[in-house]
Amino acid sequence: MGGMAVPQMTFDDVVAARDLLDDVIAHTPVVHSRVLSETVGGPVYLKCENLQRAGSFKVRGAYVRIARLTDEERARGVVAASAGNHAQGVALGSGLLGAKATVYMPEGAPLPKVEATRAYGADVVFAGHTVDVALQAAQEHAEKTGALFIHPFDHPDIVAGQGTVGLEILEQLPEAATIVLPIGGGGLAAGVALAVKSQRPGIRVVGVQAERAAAYPESLAAGHPVMVEPAFTMADGIAVGRPGELPFELIHYLVDSVVTVSEESLSRALLLCLERSKLVVEPAGVAGVAALLDQPHAFEPPVVAVLSGGNIDPLLLARVLRHGLAAAGRYLAFRVRLTDRPGALAALLGRLADLGVNVLDVVHERMGTRLHLDEVEVLLQLETRGPAHCDEVLSALRRDGLKLIFS
Numbered sequence: 001m002g003g004m005a006v007p008q009m010t011f012d013d014v015v016a017a018r019d020l021l022d023d024v025i026a027h028t029p030v031v032h033s034r035v036l037s038e039t040v041g042g043p044v045y046l047k048c049e050n051l052q053r054a055g056s057f058k059v060r061g062a063y064v065r066i067a068r069l070t071d072e073e074r075a076r077g078v079v080a081a082s083a084g085n086h087a088q089g090v091a092l093g094s095g096l097l098g099a100k101a102t103v104y105m106p107e108g109a110p111l112p113k114v115e116a117t118r119a120y121g122a123d124v125v126f127a128g129h130t131v132d133v134a135l136q137a138a139q140e141h142a143e144k145t146g147a148l149f150i151h152p153f154d155h156p157d158i159v160a161g162q163g164t165v166g167l168e169i170l171e172q173l174p175e176a177a178t179i180v181l182p183i184g185g186g187g188l189a190a191g192v193a194l195a196v197k198s199q200r201p202g203i204r205v206v207g208v209q210a211e212r213a214a215a216y217p218e219s220l221a222a223g224h225p226v227m228v229e230p231a232f233t234m235a236d237g238i239a240v241g242r243p244g245e246l247p248f249e250l251i252h253y254l255v256d257s258v259v260t261v262s263e264e265s266l267s268r269a270l271l272l273c274l275e276r277s278k279l280v281v282e283p284a285g286v287a288g289v290a291a292l293l294d295q296p297h298a299f300e301p302p303v304v305a306v307l308s309g310g311n312i313d314p315l316l317l318a319r320v321l322r323h324g325l326a327a328a329g330r331y332l333a334f335r336v337r338l339t340d341r342p343g344a345l346a347a348l349l350g351r352l353a354d355l356g357v358n359v360l361d362v363v364h365e366r367m368g369t370r371l372h373l374d375e376v377e378v379l380l381q382l383e384t385r386g387p388a389h390c391d392e393v394l395s396a397l398r399r400d401g402l403k404l405i406f407s
Helices: 011-021 034-040 058-067 071-075 085-097 111-119 131-145 156-172 187-199 215-222 245-254 263-277 283-294 314-327 344-354 387-399
Strands: 030-032 044-048 078-081 101-105 123-126 178-182 204-210 257-261 303-307 331-339 358-365 375-383 403-405
Touching: 011 058, 011 156, 011 187, 030 156, 034 044, 034 263, 034 283, 034 303, 044 156, 058 085, 058 156, 078 085, 078 131, 085 101, 085 111, 101 111, 101 131, 111 123, 156 187, 156 245, 156 303, 178 187, 178 283, 187 204, 187 245, 204 215, 204 283, 215 245, 215 257, 257 263, 257 283, 263 283, 263 314, 283 303, 314 331, 331 344, 331 387, 344 358, 344 375, 344 387, 387 403
Parallel strands: 044 303, 078 101, 101 123, 178 204, 178 303, 204 257
Antiparallel strands: 030 044, 331 375, 331 403, 358 375
């Protein structure tokens, strides 16, 4: 397309990266998922990079990049920009290799990621409210101080380091037919595709983006990287506005397709990993699982879904769990108008107990322009056993003559 140059990277680059990383990283497990295997109709496995050092695959590329600097370059220090996992990867890699690291993060970056980055020994500087602004600040810092800028995805050493995930998958599961994995800037997908297609050209590699931040489908259609304005997505780890030049070329040649998933699918996937596989994964990290849930028959088994990271803010986890329970039909929230008389609320709560509902929260409102003098409004948040139970509860309350308001 458009006479694009074939990327100047080979399988040997990934093998060399693995040699560098051998004693540094965890060889993360590949675990079988019974629930996903039943959904897809064949074996599905999860490659658990959420259990990697620093909580994601990012340390692989960051370490390779910093290890390949000259002593003189390393002495000048390194600088990066990231809202999360790349920051921790660079901080850990720098600490292991004795380089001084400065990381620019957007204001409002998740607190656990900020604290972890500092704990690995990096200086954290806040700049702007988006990663793009932080990126600009980091590049200015590099020009001013002579520190080496470590790009999150657009560099051969980064791509080669991330590609070692692919080498491990083929060693752990030689019979894999499809690998499905998240795409942000594209470093992971590019590296894995290069690693696996060099050995097994027939294996399918499918990339997954959050539909609210999906630059790859448009870029692949145009034949070159295109900038999109990412909307808010819970999958902050893959909310990248423009593909990297090098990853884009590799993905263009080697990745079989790129699909998108909704916020609902991401929260359902996160909930499934937590409940059924006992794995804590951040929203970006479950994109592959979300794609399997959306289109179970589009992927030829055995399938490996890469869980790319596990660094989730506990507050976001609480919100996502609520969202996931709602998407799974296990969470109900509505208002009920009651006559303001003693025992009315107790009677309602007793009725809910009889219906087998778990009450998570109750807000009792007496004041309000919407209410008559003899009325109160009760906002209820309930946990149910699933969609059929939800319907049963709502029908029973309506039969009791209660007015339910959903807003």
